[in-house]
Amino acid sequence: MKTLLTNNELQATLERLAHEIAEAVPKDIPVAVVGIRRRGETLAQRLLQLLAKAGVKPAHHGALDITLYRDDLTTIGPNAVVRGTEIDFNITDTWLVLVDDVLYTGRSIRAALSALTDLGRPRAVRLAVLVDRGLRELPIQPDFVGLCIETAPENDVQVKLTEVDGVDKVEMT
Amino acid sequence: MSDVVAEKPVWTRKHLLTLNDLSPEEILYVLDTAESFKEVSTRSIKKVPALRGRVVVTAFFEDSTRTRMSFTLAAQRLSADILDFSAKISSASKGESLRDTARNIEAMGVDIIIVRHSSAGAAYDITQAVDCCVINAGDGQHAHPTQGLLDLFTIRESKGRIDGLNVAIAGDIAHSRVARSDLRGLIKLGANVTLVGPPTLVPRSFEKLGAHITSDFDAILPKMDVINMLRIQQERITSSVFPSIREYIRLFGMNADRLKRCKPDVLIMHPGPVNRGKELAADVADGPNSSILRQVTNGLAVRMAVLFLCQQAAAGNT
Structure with missing residues (x-):
């Protein structure tokens, strides 16, 4: 077990991410922040607060459940949990920041993009992730990255957040 | 990955025949899952790809317009292909012939059979003949x-x-x-x-x-x-x-x-x-x-949840 980010480092990383997003935000397009359930949603909530401190107030925010869009539904079987999508605004013509905790194969993001396509047509979608662990299986790249590390497939990268796990840290085994 | 996968699945049944043998946790899990599916019906594109490439058959041996419509729409919203099988048969011709009918339907590559029948136990009977999922849409005076x-x-x-x-x-x-x-x-x-x-x-x-x-x-x-x-x-x-x-x-x-x-x-x-x-x-x-x-509205979300959960359970068992 190796700690990649401690409590304080995670906070500092999020602040930097928020700062980078704030700088990239376009002036005349409504901004939406959407987290992928479950920890991406929590991270999105944190980023919203940090963005507010940086003077950016996104017009919309929501949470996306991608379970029904996964391409491995037939193999994960009854363990798949549907948590529901909560996006109560029209995403069409927004500048949408998609937030997830770990970027790995890219398949979750592929599923998220399919889910978003069914909801509307954003002007642009940007991807913010806390950890990019490499090993992509699809041509998907992040726009905002907290931590970039090299990993092997047998590694397990876990983002733990106080709201979900009772503690803030990123670990790898 | 860990975000969408529960450590211990609550729902592991590929058939839904009755509520009699379900635990309170299983019932609540279906209701919670149905909450999520209710949102799908509020979208402009009322469809998710969860059952894409799956085939669902509504086998109604007893008339029912609204239940069949509800199941059909639920399957369509999950992107399944759907087939209707209608047969008015007397209660005397159940038993082996019902099983044979079910086997014939399954042989066409069907994943889920939704069955309505005037005889109690008909849905259970079908589970004894086929490997695919069976959903009871009403059997006699027994269960719905x-x-x-x-x-x-x-x-x-x-x-x-x-x-x-x-x-x-x-x-x-x-x-x-x-x-x-x-x-x-x-x-x-x-x-x-x-x-x-x-x-x-x-x-x-x-x-x-x-x-x-x-x-x-x-x-x-x-x-x-x-x-x-x-x-x-x-x-x-x-x-x-x-x-x-x-x-x-x-x-x-x-x-x-x-x-x-x-x-x-x-x-x-x-x-x-x-x-x-x-x-x-x-x-x-x-x-x-x-x-x-x-x-009626909620019936659609609940049936989407049931189709999804049973299909997922069947996928996990193979």
Whole structure:
């Protein structure tokens, strides 16, 4: 077990991410922040607060459940949990920041993009992730990255957040 | 990855035949999953790809327009391919021929068979013949589990809970699979259930399941949080166990006068189709306490959840 980010480092990383997003935000397009359930949603909530401190107030925010869009539904079987999508605004013509905790194969993001396509047509979608662990299986790249590390497939990268796990840290085994 | 995968799956059944053997946790899990599916129906594109490439058959050996439509739409919203199989057969030709029919349907590469049949146990019988998922859409007087689940969903949505509620089911309990499924689910989730109707139509044996039984509708009205009015089945009216229709309406019909004596926020349910002016007066059916149309809407979400969960369980077992 190796700690990649401690409590304080995670906070500092999020602040930097928020700062980078704030700088990239376009002036005349409504901004939406959407987290992928479950920890991406929590991270999105944190980023919203940090963005507010940086003077950016996104017009919309929501949470996306991608379970029904996964391409491995037939193999994960009854363990798949549907948590529901909560996006109560029209995403069409927004500048949408998609937030997830770990970027790995890219398949979750592929599923998220399919889910978003069914909801509307954003002007642009940007991807913010806390950890990019490499090993992509699809041509998907992040726009905002907290931590970039090299990993092997047998590694397990876990983002733990106080709201979900009772503690803030990123670990790898 | 860990975000969408539970460590221990709550739902591992590939068939849904009855609510009798489900745990409270399993029932609540279906209801929670259905919450998520309700959102899909509010989108401009009312479709998710969860069952894409899967084939669902509605095998209805007994007529039903709304249940079949609800299941068909649910399967379509999950992107499944759907096939209708209709066959009116006499109860005498069940057994092996039913199994053969099911085997033939399965041989076409079907993943889920949704079956409605006039004989109790028909859905179970099919599970003995095939490997695919089987969903019971009503078998004789035995069970109608998705109706039970959608009624539970509607009650929870309206009241915020089920535990501790006083729920009456009124009418021809003896011949009603809806009453049986509702009763089982409600008791499991902690509701106090009262069955009310003519003594000939409310078997005392239901007391063993934990229900209260009465034939005095007016006496229980003020206490009830939910009243589910069962449909008068026209074919029963001529039978000797049924009182005259006028007497039935006088004693067990829900009307504006009776509604006044209920709690102001009482939920009036009906599985449909309503015999207006008989078991349910038109002004009550269309009034603010009525959940009839919400039940139909919720039925779609519940059936999506059931199709999804059973298919997922089957995928995990192979």
